[in-house]
Amino acid sequence: MVSTLGEEGLRAGPQGSQVPVLEVRGLTKTYSVGRFGKAKLVRALSNVDLSVMRGEVLGLVGESGSGKTTFARTVALLERPTSGEIRLLGRGVPNRLNQARLREHRGHVQMVFQDPYTSLDPLHTVRYSVARPLQTFKVAPKAAHAEAVDRLLTQVGLVPPQDFLRRYPYQLSGGQRQRVGVARALAARPALLLADEPTSMLDVSIRLSIMNLLLDLQKAESLSLVFVTHDLAGASYMSDRIAIMYAGHLVEVGPSERVMGEPRHPYTQLLRRAAPDPASHFGTGRRFEARGDPPDLANLPSGCPFAARCPHVRKECTEALPEWRQVGPGHQARCVLY
């Protein structure tokens, strides 16, 4: 199995460094859906501000449709941002990039996809899938590929590598496929790994092993990791910091223990009450109350996207999007209550 780094590894917090690998300001992405004439603009991301530091694990948490995948794909430049600024490794990323710069960007920012059953090409062997980025991103000369692939497969726990090299995706379990997905992403030697719900389609017993693998690799390679999930428990297990998304907006960011322990945005508080958590729910007999649903992204209200469901709503909430407020050390919420 995978080597373990013990508890120290998990504890090393955002203190890892304060050098941002990724800085995103006002990131917005709209999609036009429907036909001409009846086309609607879906605002999948609205004004997202977020930084990811070197060597940190950032949990990006939100319900389905909140824009998590859009965020990851836009940062990886698999989608073009509609507006906003992306800085990677201290350098601004222009909106139009030539092929060489685009390839360079994608080499630095790699994704692990949600569905291990569709993210690998069924017609190619494991060896091919993992060697491909070595070539695309010119990581190693051709002569060194075989050795590099062996090392990558070993790193992700597919041992001995000879047993896996010639297999096709259908000859792998879901967990093994996801490990190949991780090896393939690592092959590019990224600075930033965006893992988009990498465990949500796996069986419970396999989820934790994939999370531990990502943590081990993140430490060993001092990678920055954005762990995208809808699962609060997984996010709090993985992350130094947690960012909460709602209807394409980022509403709260802070150290993981604070965001989970003292959530400040009313939406984060709602998520926290809803998530299974026997440690704090036992015997409280508390009723769960929630009203409404997330807003239509083609028809977003002005102001805070959560206002219509918020138990603390005030008049100003519906007038303009609240500014970021400092609510604790390294902890911010986009809410007028603070």
Place this chain on the structure above:
Amino acid sequence: MPPLLEVRDLYIGYGWDERNVTTIVRGVNLTVAPGEVVGLAGESGCGKTTLAFAAAGLLEPPGRALAGQVLFEGTNLLELPPEQLRALHLARISMVFQASMNVLNPVTRIREQFKDAMKAHGVGSADEASARAKEMFARVKLPERFLDAYPHQLSGGMRQRAVIALALCLEPKLVFLDEPTTALDVVVQRSIIQMLNDLRHDLGFGVVFITHDLSLLVEIADRIAIMYAGAIVEEAPAQLLYQGPEHPYTAALMSAFPPVGGKRKRLEGLAGQPPDLRRLPPGCAFAPRCTRFIQGTCDTVAPPEVRTTEGRRVSCHLYAETVPSRPLPEAGPEALGSRGNGARVAGQPIGLSPGEGATN
């Protein structure tokens, strides 16, 4: 109070051909009292859905009961003629199937689906059925106008509410919920669970709640049964199970679910994979993955079922009064009660269970 449901030493297999049956469920005992919520958890493929189908009297070929009884209010469902069984369904026992959000008929308005279901049970006029549907929609907090919608016009959470309304429309006494909220977002999931709890208080049905999400189950169930490779390896009141799992499998499964918040701590979860049900290892089916494995015992002798405290049972050699070939390890729990009813005779290999011989 007599149990609502009593499953006794049930064995279920799959196979069209009698000589070629794979035993999936192996010697399950389970009871549900009126109004009680019993949780059933285990990794996928361990037989939760199969057990639920059999216990609800819904098992169809190639599934077949090989031995045992399913007593619902004292009647053995396994021996009931089909027409009597059909009369029970919906009216006395109902089931919300796994992924059932997608089982509503897509081309029929929801109101019609209520009418059809109720007509099959001879519930009076169309007006009566319509009134009943309206009442159920109010109970599951769906706006009445959605009765005239097609399923695809509803969100996932609303569809699941509609499915639950349909399952409860004749006020059954026992409801099987097979992963009813697995595909839903947490807020929607929790709203539906709160609603089910309210309905249970109003209507007083017993529940078998199936999920792989042990954290959720611990919060909502009165009692939990943990299933591994077709057998129940531990059963305990939810709170006791959470505070102190006895079976090493339960402990490992629980450690696969990180807590929300608090100090972060590395968890190792569950290494390895469940066994192939067609080729179970001798002795304890969990032995190959067990960190407290006793060589010479766990790999040769089926574990006895032990009642460790009132209302708890566990099938594990660590809790046996006498371990056939080795003493208890020092780490083992001390005060152990006597073996309970139905305790398997230590020394009888599981391979000799009914139906098992045919598969080897």
